Amino acid sequence: MAGPDCLVTNDWICGEYLRSRSQELVDATAQHVQITAASVAIGLAVAFPLALLARGRPRFAAPVLGLTTVLYTIPSLAMFSLLLPLFGLSAALVVTGLVLYSLTILVRNTVAGLEAVPAETREAARGMGYGPARMLWEVELPLALPAVMAGLRIATVSTVALTTVGSIVGRGGLGNLIEDALPSFFKAQVLTASVLCVLLAVAADLLLLGVQRLLTPWTRIRTRQAGNREAR
Amino acid sequence: MDVPAKTWAWLTDGANWSGEGGAWHRLGEHLYVSGVALALACAVALPVAFWLGHTGRGGALAVNISNVGRAVPVFAVLALFMVTPLRGAGYVPTIIALVLFAVPPLLTNAYVGMREVDRSVVEAARGMGMSGGQLFVRVELPLAYPMAMTGLRSAAVQVVATATIAAMVGQGGLGRIITAGFNTYDTPQVVAGALLVAGLALLVEAALVAVDRMVSPLRRAV
Numbered sequence: 472m473a474g475p476d477c478l479v480t481n482d483w484i485c486g487e488y489l490r491s492r493s494q495e496l497v498d499a500t501a502q503h504v505q506i507t508a509a510s511v512a513i514g515l516a517v518a519f520p521l522a523l524l525a526r527g528r529p530r531f532a533a534p535v536l537g538l539t540t541v542l543y544t545i546p547s548l549a550m551f552s553l554l555l556p557l558f559g560l561s562a563a564l565v566v567t568g569l570v571l572y573s574l575t576i577l578v579r580n581t582v583a584g585l586e587a588v589p590a591e592t593r594e595a596a597r598g599m600g601y602g603p604a605r606m607l608w609e610v611e612l613p614l615a616l617p618a619v620m621a622g623l624r625i626a627t628v629s630t631v632a633l634t635t636v637g638s639i640v641g642r643g644g645l646g647n648l649i650e651d652a653l654p655s656f657f658k659a660q661v662l663t664a665s666v667l668c669v670l671l672a673v674a675a676d677l678l679l680l681g682v683q684r685l686l687t688p689w690t691r692i693r694t695r696q697a698g699n700r701e702a703r
Numbered sequence: 704m705d706v707p708a709k710t711w712a713w714l715t716d717g718a719n720w721s722g723e724g725g726a727w728h729r730l731g732e733h734l735y736v737s738g739v740a741l742a743l744a745c746a747v748a749l750p751v752a753f754w755l756g757h758t759g760r761g762g763a764l765a766v767n768i769s770n771v772g773r774a775v776p777v778f779a780v781l782a783l784f785m786v787t788p789l790r791g792a793g794y795v796p797t798i799i800a801l802v803l804f805a806v807p808p809l810l811t812n813a814y815v816g817m818r819e820v821d822r823s824v825v826e827a828a829r830g831m832g833m834s835g836g837q838l839f840v841r842v843e844l845p846l847a848y849p850m851a852m853t854g855l856r857s858a859a860v861q862v863v864a865t866a867t868i869a870a871m872v873g874q875g876g877l878g879r880i881i882t883a884g885f886n887t888y889d890t891p892q893v894v895a896g897a898l899l900v901a902g903l904a905l906l907v908e909a910a911l912v913a914v915d916r917m918v919s920p921l922r923r924a925v
Contacts, residue, residue: 544908545901546864548871552881552897556706556890625773632776636868639885649782653872656786665779672774 477659485659492660495648500667502562503644506637507630507675510566514573514626521574522581523607535578543575547636555640565637572633573626580622584615617690620683624676631672645671709891710898719895724879726899732875733903736794737862740801744858747802748809749851756817756847757839765814772807777865778872780804785872797869797876804865805858812854816847845920852919856911863904877903 477485489496521539525532545553550568558564588611596610635646643650645664652660684691713719720726755761780803784796820843828842870878880896883889 541905544860544904546867546878546904548864548867548878548881549897549900549904552884552893553901555893628770628773632774635776635778636871638778639871639882643778646776646778649779650871653782653785658786661779661782661786665776665783668776668779669774676774 481656481658483658483662488659488663496663496667499645499648499664500671502642502647503631503634503668503671506562506565506569506634506642506644507627507671510569510630510634511573511623511627513566514570514577514630515623517570518574518577518581522578522585525578525582526585532582536582539575539578542571547572547633548639551636551639560640560642562637562642564640565634565642568637569630569633573630576622576626576629577619580618580625581615584618584622585611587618588614613687616687617683620679620686624679624683627675627679628672631668631675635668706890706894710894713891713895714898719892724883726877726880729875729877729879730899730903732794733863733866733877736797736801736869736876737859737866739794740798740866741805741859741862743798744802744805744809744862745855748806749813752810752813752851753817753839753844753847756814757835757843759818762814762818765810769807769811772804777804777868781865781869781872781874794875797866797874800869801862801865805862808857808861809851809854812857813847813851816850816854817843819850820846848920852911852915856908856915859907859911860904863900863907867900 478487478491521535525535542550547568550571551564554564554567558567592610592614593606596606601610635643635649637643638646638650641647645668648664649661652658652664718725722728752765755765777800780800781796784790784800789796789799824842824846825838828838833841866876867878867881869876870882877896877900880899881893884892884894884896
């Protein structure tokens with residue numbers, strides 16, 4: 472792996488590749504992060520009202536959960552392709568597809584988190600004069616947060632991996648580098664982009680875990696109980 | 704936009720269905736690699752999961768393996784295979800990738816299903832004098848069945864999706880109709896291919912739900 476020769480000999484690990492294409496790698500990683508962050512943020516913004524709807528109106532619960540499960544079944548390549556006539560070759564296409572995938576896990580975990588709030592806690596809050604909005608914001612949401620964050624972490628890690636498929640329309644972040652390297656069997660580029668992708672997923676997971684710990688200081692004392700509730 | 708009309712025209716044109724690159728041949732490839740991979744994945748994952756679940760060991764491994772599976776992009780793994788000598792081995796690289804991504808949901812779900820069997824039921828069975836083998840076949844396996852079946856369904860969906868992405872690295876399967884459409888800027892063909900893939904995935908899911916209803920050992924209890 473020593474020296475510039477590794478580009479000629481097509482080694483798996485190549486320091487010269489990292490040096491000479493660092494800008495390309497940084498740009499691709501930045502695009503990857505932007506697409507993932509936009510998808511998960513929009514996914515959360517859409518999933519939350521859907522979860523509240525599914526919980527508040529039991530009539531809607533089955534259709535909402537059923538529809539998001541059906542969306543999850545559709546393979547990513549087909550999903551992006553079906554959106555092609557609507558969006559053309561754009562990042563919006565990839566983001567929309569990824570949002571639709573993230574809904575399944577986000578809606579399900581949010582509903583499960585809200586339903587796991589103990590009835591007596593709700594009673595107590597109501598007895599103290601909490602209205603529905605304040606109860607949601609100050610009582611139910613904080614208690615549902617561990618389940619919501621667990622869903623957010625799974626959705627984020629999956630989204631980082633799925634973004635690579637966006638290279639079919641040229642907006643796949645690190646996936647673009649993998650696709651570009653295939654015709655010439657450029658090993659260093661395929662391996663570097665793949666490893667960066669996995670590292671990105673791990674970093675995002677750890678970041679969200681840190682955020683979760685900051686937001687829910689009380690669970691550090693009662694982790695075992697919260698874990699049991701999440702698992703239901 | 705007349706994409707829907709042209710897509711319909713593509714789907715109803717017999718010429719698009721016959722021949723080497725036709726939809727029937729691609730569907731055959733898709734089902735072949737998916738079927739082989741799912742069978743191999745079951746043969747690897749289920750015995751391991753049931754044994755770990757029965758003995759109660761290796762729990763962290765069984766649960767974490769599915770998190771790892773989620774973080775690794777299918778496309779990256781397929782691309783890595785295609786820059787090794789494996790690329791000349793026909794369907795082998797696709798099948799290996801499919802097995803790799805089908806094992807985590809199978810293993811994790813079957814293991815969790817085994818461990819979630821009520822401990823008091825297991826104790827009662829032991830108290831009745833059941834041996835380890837009897838306990839496994841007559842108590843643990845039937846009670847773990849629903850979770851194992853959920854794992855099988857996620858694995859099947861994962862396999863069908865992965866077989867589609869194999870087209871992006873030049874391997875066979877229904878995805879090839881989509882990638883060929885992208886290469887020739889033929890949007891109706893892209894949409895037609897996507898509809899076929901999505902239809903197949905939904906069909907596989909529905910078929911497994913139906914099979915589940917028919918063979919579930921708990922169906923008489925419900």
